[in-house]
Amino acid sequence: MKMFVPYLKKPLVLIGGGLALGWLLVAIFAPLIAPYDPLQTLQPLAKPMVAGAKGELFLFGTDMLGRDIFSRLVWGARTVVIYSTLATLTAYAFGLLFGLIAGYAGGRTDAVLSFLANVVLSFPVLVLYIVIIVVIGASPVNIVIAVTFSSAPAIYRIVRGITIDVASRDFVKAAVTQGESTLRILFVDILPNTTGPLAVDFCLRLGYTAITIGTLGFLGLGLPPPTPDWGGMVNEGRAMAIAFPHLVIFPCIAISSLTLGLSLLADGLREVNDAKERHA
Secondary structure, eight states, X not given: OGGGHHHHTOHHHHHHHHHHHHHHHHHHTHHHHOSSOTTOOOOXXXXXXXXXXXXXXETTOBOTTOOBHHXXXXXXXXXXXXXXXXXXXXXXXXXXXXXXXXXXXXXXXXXXXXXXXXXXXXXXXXXXXHHHHHHHOSSHHHHHHHHHHHHHHHHHHHHHHHHHHHHTSHHHHHHHHTTOXXXXXXXXXXXXXXXXXXXXXXXXXXXXXXXXXXXXXXXXXXXXXXXXOHHHHHHHHGGGTTTOTHHHHHHHHHHHHHHHHHHHHHHHHHHHHHHHHHHO
């Protein structure tokens, strides 16, 4: 428990973690929080906090099809949290594995893997997302594939750099001398020493992935309708945003608050990690 005390003393960690945890709880308890079915047609273009014809109270108003925006935001949180986390974890699985191998093995293995990573990284990320989704189609699985393919090379480069540094230390050389297996050296001796920087990067990348899913939804390349999707909600409401600003304001606030929370959390974790390194 003492290891978490330095983190809990950081306001950035508390604020960012609170925002991120808040959306996580909303996603988990979406069926209990949402007052209406997110696909149910109730009353088109009702304004926020205005009672409907049958006495319903629409906290954030309704969209063009009469669906309750608050309910769609709540269910959309589950969509964003699940697929952002799944895509980021999948990208980390590949980035970690190949980064550890390249950084420890070096030589031709490192050169080949680094070349492939640099080829992918040479393309603008958003363009790469769009091309992948257009080619393989828009679906939850394909979005995870697109994010993994685009993000794994950047994670690979981070892990590779850390692995090269850690592999040169005495305790790793001692493990090699003792005849420990390569797998044990990679995952027991080297990997635990990468957790600090990777935890910061994970929070940032999770926020980037949430923005990416929102951007793809806004461009019409996200999750297929009528799935509640924050980016898709902004796209659907943008044509009438001047007359009915609530159609886009609340989804934008949702995306911004989640991303802000993860960014603040990452900054707080970085501060604690830097302080530990200075006192090491």
